[in-house]
Amino acid sequence: MDAAETGRGPDSTADPTLAVRGLTVRYGETVALDGVDLAVGDGEFVAVVGPSGCGKSTLLRVLSGLEGRFEGDATVDGTDVREGGSDDVGMVFQEPRLLAWGDVRENVAIGLPADVDRDDPAARDRVDDLIETVGLDGFEESRPDELSGGMAQRVSLARGLAYDPAVLLLDEPFSALDRLTKHEQQDHLLDVWADRGTTVALVTHDVEEAAYLADRVVVLGGRPGTVETVVDVDADRPRDRTDEALLAARREITDALGL
Numbered sequence: 001m002d003a004a005e006t007g008r009g010p011d012s013t014a015d016p017t018l019a020v021r022g023l024t025v026r027y028g029e030t031v032a033l034d035g036v037d038l039a040v041g042d043g044e045f046v047a048v049v050g051p052s053g054c055g056k057s058t059l060l061r062v063l064s065g066l067e068g069r070f071e072g073d074a075t076v077d078g079t080d081v082r083e084g085g086s087d088d089v090g091m092v093f094q095e096p097r098l099l100a101w102g103d104v105r106e107n108v109a110i111g112l113p114a115d116v117d118r119d120d121p122a123a124r125d126r127v128d129d130l131i132e133t134v135g136l137d138g139f140e141e142s143r144p145d146e147l148s149g150g151m152a153q154r155v156s157l158a159r160g161l162a163y164d165p166a167v168l169l170l171d172e173p174f175s176a177l178d179r180l181t182k183h184e185q186q187d188h189l190l191d192v193w194a195d196r197g198t199t200v201a202l203v204t205h206d207v208e209e210a211a212y213l214a215d216r217v218v219v220l221g222g223r224p225g226t227v228e229t230v231v232d233v234d235a236d237r238p239r240d241r242t243d244e245a246l247l248a249a250r251r252e253i254t255d256a257l258g259l
């Protein structure tokens, strides 16, 4: 599919914040992604869904600069990711990847910009605010081995937000959360996105989550991963989870996934 067909408007295609064109990634015999085109405009929220193993995480790894072996082009803010891309990109991984020796406060503070003094009272307040935002107040001094999987995931999310990056790449950040907490964290992410004008690419298995959060949902199919279709979610914001337009988008996504 041509990037022009996947773009939402002139912003997405003319001067995209995130762009891949003809992206192919091979791991030995395995072709993880095969000729994927995608353009995400400044401030846009795009979700990527698809069956297990279709290359969703690989796409984010390429955009974050973690995966340098690929064919095609991948740019962030117009800069080739192989040349460093943009340093204004935050990534939250599926596995929390917390530092075992640090408590919650220290693990979140690692996400602050390098030039911020972590002992500065304003920085400490920011870290404590983030911890409260993800509902972990009271656990500031807990270590990773004292946290549940969902709590660890929330620490990881707070760390990703600490830097206040212009671009957020999120790989299933809510997958280990119970439904109620998941909804709270989704709404918090939408607040951050709306306040900061962040550009977001979110990988998820959860069709309901993709439709609720995103402006556009990219459906990857098969192995190797190719763009099956792109679904525009035409629901007004702030969104109501029961909005007919969301239900229609969900149906379109599940049809494309063959569910």
Ligand SMILES: Nc1ncnc2c1ncn2[C@@H]1O[C@H](COP(=O)(O)OP(=O)(O)OP(=O)(O)O)[C@@H](O)[C@H]1O
Binding pocket: 027, 030, 031, 032, 050, 051, 052, 053, 054, 055, 056, 057, 058, 059
């Ligand atoms: N480092 C690697 N070495 C070899 N194969 C890999 C590597 N990383 C990914 N793959 C393979 O590439 C394909 C795509 O993997 P990827 O993790 O991107 O899929 P995914 O859609 O994110 O899957 P899931 O939804 O299960 O997390 C899979 O077949 C996977 O086994």
